[in-house]
Amino acid sequence: MQSADTLTAKGRQTREGIERAARKLFAERGFHGTTLADITSAAGKSSAAFYRYYTDKEDLLYSLAESFLHDVVMPSGLTVHLPESPEDTGFFTAVVTGYWNMFSQNIGIMIAVNQLADTRPRFADVQNEFRRFGIDMVAATVRRAREQGYAADVDPLLTGAAIALLFENFTVVSLRPSGLGLDVGDADAITTLSTIWRKTLYGN
Known part of the structure; x- marks a missing residue:
């Protein structure tokens, strides 16, 4: 090769x-x-x-997943600033827009990795790296909200996991035919996810 x-x-x-x-x-x-x-x-x-x-086909997928993770996903986190206040809706909208566009363009990789993660340890490892990235980002916003006097009873790590996994499953189901009858446009998806995230932290 x-x-x-x-x-x-x-x-x-x-x-x-x-x-x-x-x-x-x-x-x-x-x-x-x-x-x-x-x-x-x-x-x-x-x-x-x-x-x-x-x-083989698995080698191809692993190469695509590693490249997506390390060349696209990880660098995207370097430019993210935490929310300035409960009114900083622009933060949530911008981050979710970036997330949605990034995963929309690479949904095939995410679907395939998800299908292999249960039986192939190296794909489970890659999937967990994706997930940890999302968990860490959300957890950082919980800590910021606490500094601002909000989310006192919200655990950063558990909330990070809950929201990151919600995003992952919502995205995968929404971006390909699921049989649920959902017709999710990009703008509606971004608004829904950013609202859930912001209200979990600030409650309004």
Whole structure:
């Protein structure tokens, strides 16, 4: 297999095409419903081309998940400032908008990782890294609210876990057909999640 660092321009283009096809198919069909042949066909590449970059479909998903986590998700937290006051609705809206857009564009990865996490430890580890990131961010806002005289009876870590997991499940269910009959637009989803988060801390 070739590493990303040694790829030619054509090689990068081939690899990106395979990854793009996988993201789309994982979002539509899930990991188990997508075959390696589906991915190479959608990318317009041969199986031989696939094996130049990945050992199998799981290796491809793991590479996508690690890249998403460390190159996209983690850096996004570096620019987040905590809410200035209960009236700082802009904080919640901005953070949730960034979250929603980020995960909308990568929902196939999240769906596939979720499907493998129960039986593949390395995917459980990646999933937990995603979750810890969300938990830590929410917990930090609980601590800020406490400094401001609010949320005295709210445990930062448990509340962080509750809200982060709520966000995760709401996002996964809302962004693909679920059979629940929910028609969730981006603006409604962002308003709903940011309101729940803010009111949990400030109660108004």
